[in-house]
Amino acid sequence: MLKLILQRFGAACFTLAFIAIVVFGAVELMPGNACTAYLGRDAKGAKLESCEKRLGLDRPAFERFGEWAGRLAQGDLGESVRRGKPITELVGWRLRNTIVLAVTALLFGIPIAIGLGVLAALRRDRPVDILLSTTAIFAMTIPEFVSATLLILVFSIGLGWAAGVVTVSYKAPVLDLLANSILPAVTLTLVLTAHILRMVRSSVIDVLESEYVLMAHLKGVPFGRIVWRHVLPNSLLPAISVIGLTMAWLLGGVVVVESVYNYPGLGRMAVDAVADRDIPLIQAIALLICGLYILSNLATDVLALMLNPRLRTYRT
Amino acid sequence: MNFARRKLNIGRMAGALALLTAAWSQPALADKVLRMAHDLSMGGSESLDPLSPVRFWEVNDLLYSRLIRLTEAGEMEPELALSWEPNADATEWTIRLRDGVKFHDGSAVDAEDVKFSLERINDPALESPVTSVLGMIQSVEVIDPLTARVVLSTKHAGLPILLTDYRVRIIPSGSGDTIASSGIGSGPFKLDEYDPEGTTRLVANPDYWEGAPKLDSIEYVAIPDADARIQALLGGQLDFSRIAPEQEPLFAGRSDFVLSEFPAGGWFGLVFRTDTEPFTDPRVRKAVRVAVNREEMAKLMTGEGHATVTCDNPVKANDPYRADIVCPQDIDLARKLLAEAGYPDGISFDLHTSNLETGMVRFAEVYQQQVAPAGIKVNIVMAPSDGYWDDVWMKETVVVTSWDERPADQILNEAYRSGSSWNESYFSNPEFDALLDKARASLDFAEARQAMVDAQVMLFEAGGTLIPYQQNIQFAYKKSLDGIRPVIEDQMRWHLVDKTEE
Numbered sequence: 001m002l003k004l005i006l007q008r009f010g011a012a013c014f015t016l017a018f019i020a021i022v023v024f025g026a027v028e029l030m031p032g033n034a035c036t037a038y039l040g041r042d043a044k045g046a047k048l049e050s051c052e053k054r055l056g057l058d059r060p061a062f063e064r065f066g067e068w069a070g071r072l073a074q075g076d077l078g079e080s081v082r083r084g085k086p087i088t089e090l091v092g093w094r095l096r097n098t099i100v101l102a103v104t105a106l107l108f109g110i111p112i113a114i115g116l117g118v119l120a121a122l123r124r125d126r127p128v129d130i131l132l133s134t135t136a137i138f139a140m141t142i143p144e145f146v147s148a149t150l151l152i153l154v155f156s157i158g159l160g161w162a163a164g165v166v167t168v169s170y171k172a173p174v175l176d177l178l179a180n181s182i183l184p185a186v187t188l189t190l191v192l193t194a195h196i197l198r199m200v201r202s203s204v205i206d207v208l209e210s211e212y213v214l215m216a217h218l219k220g221v222p223f224g225r226i227v228w229r230h231v232l233p234n235s236l237l238p239a240i241s242v243i244g245l246t247m248a249w250l251l252g253g254v255v256v257v258e259s260v261y262n263y264p265g266l267g268r269m270a271v272d273a274v275a276d277r278d279i280p281l282i283q284a285i286a287l288l289i290c291g292l293y294i295l296s297n298l299a300t301d302v303l304a305l306m307l308n309p310r311l312r313t314y315r316t
Numbered sequence: 317m318n319f320a321r322r323k324l325n326i327g328r329m330a331g332a333l334a335l336l337t338a339a340w341s342q343p344a345l346a347d348k349v350l351r352m353a354h355d356l357s358m359g360g361s362e363s364l365d366p367l368s369p370v371r372f373w374e375v376n377d378l379l380y381s382r383l384i385r386l387t388e389a390g391e392m393e394p395e396l397a398l399s400w401e402p403n404a405d406a407t408e409w410t411i412r413l414r415d416g417v418k419f420h421d422g423s424a425v426d427a428e429d430v431k432f433s434l435e436r437i438n439d440p441a442l443e444s445p446v447t448s449v450l451g452m453i454q455s456v457e458v459i460d461p462l463t464a465r466v467v468l469s470t471k472h473a474g475l476p477i478l479l480t481d482y483r484v485r486i487i488p489s490g491s492g493d494t495i496a497s498s499g500i501g502s503g504p505f506k507l508d509e510y511d512p513e514g515t516t517r518l519v520a521n522p523d524y525w526e527g528a529p530k531l532d533s534i535e536y537v538a539i540p541d542a543d544a545r546i547q548a549l550l551g552g553q554l555d556f557s558r559i560a561p562e563q564e565p566l567f568a569g570r571s572d573f574v575l576s577e578f579p580a581g582g583w584f585g586l587v588f589r590t591d592t593e594p595f596t597d598p599r600v601r602k603a604v605r606v607a608v609n610r611e612e613m614a615k616l617m618t619g620e621g622h623a624t625v626t627c628d629n630p631v632k633a634n635d636p637y638r639a640d641i642v643c644p645q646d647i648d649l650a651r652k653l654l655a656e657a658g659y660p661d662g663i664s665f666d667l668h669t670s671n672l673e674t675g676m677v678r679f680a681e682v683y684q685q686q687v688a689p690a691g692i693k694v695n696i697v698m699a700p701s702d703g704y705w706d707d708v709w710m711k712e713t714v715v716v717t718s719w720d721e722r723p724a725d726q727i728l729n730e731a732y733r734s735g736s737s738w739n740e741s742y743f744s745n746p747e748f749d750a751l752l753d754k755a756r757a758s759l760d761f762a763e764a765r766q767a768m769v770d771a772q773v774m775l776f777e778a779g780g781t782l783i784p785y786q787q788n789i790q791f792a793y794k795k796s797l798d799g800i801r802p803v804i805e806d807q808m809r810w811h812l813v814d815k816t817e818e
Contacts, residue, residue, distance in 0.1 A: 031707065032706055032707070036706045047443060080359075082358070082359040082361060083359050083360050083361045084361055085360075085361075090360075149543075149547075152547050152551065156547070156550075156551035157547065157550045157551045160551070160552065163551070163553060164547045164548055164550070164551035164553060165539060165544045165545075165547055165548040165551070165553060167351075167515060167537045167539075167548070167553055168514060168515070169511050169513065169514020169515060170513050170514055171511075171514065172514065259540075259541045259544065260541065260543065260544055260547075261544065262538075262539045262540070262541060262544045262548070264513070264514075268540070268541075271540070271541075272356065272359055272540055273359075275540070276359045278359060
């Protein structure tokens with residue numbers, strides 16, 4: 001199994017290196033460079049020269065890629081053009097905030113999703129199941145900017161129960177941040193609960209119909225014990241891969257939710273960086289999000305390997 | 317831990333609890349805090365240095381004072397300067413300062429500070445955009461502690477109006493290296509916490525020369541997304557915000573909000589390069605402009621009543637130097653002008669636009685529809701928004717442009733004087749330049765105004781830039797706010813703004 005894990009890890013590293021080349025190459029292929037993009041109407045004369053010198057753009061692309069990749073390997077993401085600060089510092093806090101939001105949503109979402117998913121499966125095709133499944137489909141299909149706006153409309157503007165947008169600093173202590181972030185956490189929890197719930201429901205139903213569960217029934221094992229000992233462990237395996245995908249989505253792609261709620265995370269920073277045409281920052285964030293995505297996929301793979309006896313004994 | 321110490325801790329806790337209860341039970345004594353948002357357009361590098369290219373203008377308006385400011389009617393009035401007198405040929409201006417004004421650190425505002433603040437404008441290391449406005453300031457002499465003489469490199473009768481620029485603020489002499497984060501000025505509010513990406517907090521300056529502000533503090537929250545700003549306003553997290561015309565309906569039925577609106581000077585325009593065929597002929601240039609129905613265009617772009625129709629004069633509606641021109645749509649005249657110029661069957665050209673700013677593409681499409689009956693065939697070419705100012709603007713023959721509000725002298729010189737670096741239409745007319753020089757050299761307002769008006773009329777007759785309308789600025793704010801005037805933020809008297817009980 002160790003060999004398999006190492007293989008996966010190697011593939012992940014290769015993917016990341018490939019992405020680094022693509023991210024760097026895409027910017028090189030574009031007309032202009034980081035300085036013309038950033039300076040816009042002022043991109044001429046002394047200003048352009050001093051900017052290009054500051055970023056080292058006067059040197060050949062090959063040389064710059066080597067240097068960029070070398071610094072990347074040491075964890076140095078370079079310096080933002082627009083913000084004039086090290087990117088590691090800018091992105092560090094945002095990464096923390098994105099993780100805080102993701103973890104909060106997962107902590108609430110996973111138990112709710114598993115509980116309700118099992119409930120729906122056990123009450124299959126009865127009113128409870130129909131209600132849960134339909135709600136889940138709604139929660140999955142309504143785009144986040146709609147659900148986010150609705151939540152703000154009802155709970156912030158209408159009832160005044162929760163803050164509509166986050167107004168605390170990106171450096172605020174976690175508790176202050178969370179107090180301001182009830183609605184974004186709820187929005188994300190809704191979506192991820194719906195996804196996981198549906199997966200859990202269908203896999204619990206599959207397992208309930210399997211032959212060994214039938215066998216257990218025939219042997220007279222109590223129903224509660226069947227569900228707890230036999231159905232649950234076997235049906236959660238597919239749920240883990242969904243949770244992994246959800247986590248990857250939470251860490252990298254909640255751009256819309258973060259913008260709507262003004263949440264100071266990676267997604268909003270990406271939008272701001274694009275708006276400012278701050279290319280070094282965009283490159284760094286793109287790479288970071290890809291890295292997180294690969295990492296959570298790797299973690300899911302390894303977890304699934306460890307939980308699945310068939311995969312565990314798989315030999316290459 | 318010994319017993320006595322534990323007792324002390326309990327005592328402290330009880331004290332803190334009592335304080336907390338007191339704070340809860342007396343909301344009437346709560347601070348009057350005004351909360352506003354800024355759009356983080358400098359990406360977190362917002363600088364408290366008023367001259368910086370990445371100035372934090374919303375906050376700088378509150379921290380610093382100018383020499384001269386504008387009234388609601390657009391006239392100059394004394395701020396730190398009590399009077400300003402030119403010499404006979406307007407190459408030197410003597411400024412007398414108000415006595416007894418103090419910076420936030422307690423030091424007095426004197427002529428040394430004026431010298432420092434004005435001479436800094438042309439320090440090349442700062443790369444300040446204000447250089448293009450006040451580059452003619454050669455030096456400043458200190459006559460006595462309350463008198464400074466500004467020496468110019470050319471005649472300029474319009475210096476005082478240029479000194480009302482929102483970036484020309486007086487800071488303590490020698491504070492150039494620290495001002496970006498210290499924020500020490502002589503304005504109505506003092507810096508308490510500087511956090512451009514979170515919440516920047518300012519507290520009232522009780523020693524403000526015009527009287528202590530009525531508010532206790534002002535907070536500026538960073539909210540880049542325009543919709544999120546409006547939601548924060550509607551949800552009660554903000555007290556005041558600018559809004560766009562399409563956001564107005566959100567406030568329908570909200571009696572707890574006030575909407576206000578006033579004419580401003582920002583515009584979209586179409587640039588026809590006057591050095592390129594067929595636009596080298598002034599008749600063609602006029603034809604492609606008079607064929608536009610400006611009233612309808614303003615309505616289509618901004619809704620009913622949110623813009624001032626403009627006849628290609630870039631000077632804003634309430635500027636004392638604006639020319640009054642009438643320019644109804646005239647398809648027949650356009651056809652006639654084109655025929656005279658040798659195009660009896662009309663002309664066709666590529667119009668370059670981009671999604672750079674909301675509305676830039678719609679602007680081109682409305683134009684295309686409106687001028688078609690005059691035999692003008694427009695082919696819209698979409699350019700990428702990246703590098704638009706670099707690769708398209710000032711390069712292609714016909715492009716959509718966008719400008720912010722500027723004083724008359726500044727915009728006319730910056731965008732139309734022969735050889736100026738942002739002369740986007742490559743307009744070159746010695747008579748026009750002579751009119752601008754005359755306006756600058758003339759100390760008589762009526763005479764200077766006449767020269768500026770003549771210059772604007774010349775632009776309407778022969779210029780290469782279409783400016784169909786200028787968009788209003790709209791505010792929405794809580795009814796509990798008092799003292800918000802319909803003027804651009806930097807002309808607001810923030811020390812008079814108050815918050816009453818809701």
